[in-house]
Amino acid sequence: MKEFLSQLRHSGELLVVEREVDPRHELAAVTKKAQMQGDQALLFERVSGSKLPVATNLYNSRRRLCELAGAPLDGFCRHWSQLVDGIGEGGEETTRAAQDPAPRRDGALSDLPLITYHGKDAGPYFTSAIYLARDPGSGVPNLSFHRSMYVADDELRIRLGSSHDLARYQRRAEEKGEALEVALLIGVEPAVFLAACTSIPPAWSELDLAARVAGRPIDMEPCAGLELEVPASTQIVVEGRILPHERRPEGPFGEFLGYYVPEGENHVFQVDRVRYPEDAVFHSLLCGSSEDLAPLEAVTAARVYRHLVNAGLPGILDVSCSPAFMNTTIRIRQQFEGHARQVMLAAFGANMDYNRAVFVVDEDIDITDMNEVMWAFLTRGRVDKRVMVLDDVPGFYRDPHKDYWGRIGVDATMPMDRREEFERKTVPGVDDIDLRDYLSGS
Known part of the structure; x- marks a missing residue:
């Protein structure tokens, strides 16, 4: 993600907020205002209560999404469908052990920016959180987004959703009376983020898709206390377990549909450790905003396109x-x-x-x-x-x-039989006009 931020800064697409902001509502308000006025990314250098800077608005531009995926502006669906179809072909290395991964320090959830986004949210939420877990049967790794409410340094409460792969994994572990090992990833590289947005068959791995998007294998490093590997470029890794037979109140929260989801009894994530490099950057995502919906719209459209063509x-x-x-x-x-x-x-x-x-x-x-x-x-x-x-x-x-x-x-x-009646009118020469040649003071 840091390399992506450097590219955005170099291209003039990164706005830097030097003024200290409050993570309770103010950061979200500035984010929303910036989105109303353009699609530039934001970097908050100083957030009250944390030493970590916060990046947001990274994925709210269709042009940017096309560039990240290597797709032409008018051909995202076709290109993305080809990337997804290629997963099943196999025969290529998609992950590899990272060489000299950046050293990480041990910390706590309260070291991170604890951001409260909406007026009636029950508390701070991690909204860009990508959960990495392995299928208990096949061992295939899975990436998925789940809102995560901060309760204490050792506890998050998460909404799994009954149809997600992670929910299936958790049910299978719970049937055995076991906790499910999970790593929560915050601040991943763009290829991993886009892959996590995508729905693919359960036997396939989103990490394989991420490798196809990146055009190279994804560098991985082992967790400190779990039998899991995570992308080495991830800024913040939270290791822990989803507890079996445990549900506690979570919410309300302003979800992506634009309304508040009421309080409900949802799953409990026991936090074992939090690890990040000294210069880590936190990724904030305003739920239901253009940064949340633009990738969802793009990969959903590609899914429909692929379905129709196939x-x-x-x-x-x-x-x-x-x-x-x-x-x-x-x-x-x-x-x-x-x-x-x-x-x-x-x-x-x-x-x-x-x-x-x-x-x-x-x-x-x-x-x-x-x-x-x-x-x-x-x-x-x-x-x-x-x-x-x-x-x-x-x-x-x-x-x-x-x-x-x-x-x-x-x-x-x-x-079809009257197409000539619906020929669209045109004004010849419009594309050749430069208004500066006609307007005074230009």
Whole structure:
């Protein structure tokens, strides 16, 4: 992550906050304000109560995500799908022992910036926390994000979510009456962060995907007290165990949907040790902000794209899940009447958690601009005949009120047999105009 910060500083994409900030609300408020005005990363040099600087807004730019993944701006989905597909091929070294890893000091959770983000949060949270654990059966390592509430130096309370791999590992350990060894990673290199955002088959390792993103094996080092290895570039490593048969109150917390999740009985992470180098940088992530959602939107779109292409559907050009990750917009080159509807139906099955609304548009529409998408829907045919409603389809996990049930599909494509009637008007020469040649005082 520190190398990434150096690159951002060199390219003028890093804003440095020299003034000391309070980790209770003030740091989050400055972060949110900066995001409202641009996509530059932030580095807080002085945070009250901690000696560690805090970096944030690292992943809130689609352009930056494409650069990190080695993808063209208009081809993230295709490129990311190829990276994921390559995991199953095997035959390459994806991790290796680190040579001369940076020395780490022993510390405590209270050494770290204890950041409270939202007005009604129960306390400080570690929001960029990536949990590394091994499948108790196969030994395959898994990376996943889970919010973690600070209670004391020896205890975090975490929300696992019933559908996550880590939750499955914990259940299997708990059935045996055993704690699950876990390492919590804060401040990882970009390839590891992006890999942890991605949903892949349980038999595959996110570390293998990280190696493909980085273009090299991931350097690993052993934990001090666990039978686990962690990426050596990680800034802060918290070692511990998820306790069996133990649930304690966690929350409320302002989650990524934009609402507070109420207090609930959730898992307990017993902290054994905290280790970090003297010059470590802490990564803060404002939950539900552009830095949280931009990577989620990008990898979710790539997952839908991969699903559609692997299903053999023709004419799939690109997919976007912005500006809201539960919305999916698919750009196609129409091949036959009913093509859009067929794509719609296939897309619903690509991700049952997130694909609540699916729009299908023609190849001339900017799928990242919902104004264009809605314009296409409203001007390219009857609105009452081009909407598909799927009642009572189960969706988001832990949804007792069924608020996230149901699906809607929208065909925003033009009629195939009347395409000439929908030719978009143009103004010749716009791309050649430099306004400085026409405006006084420029």
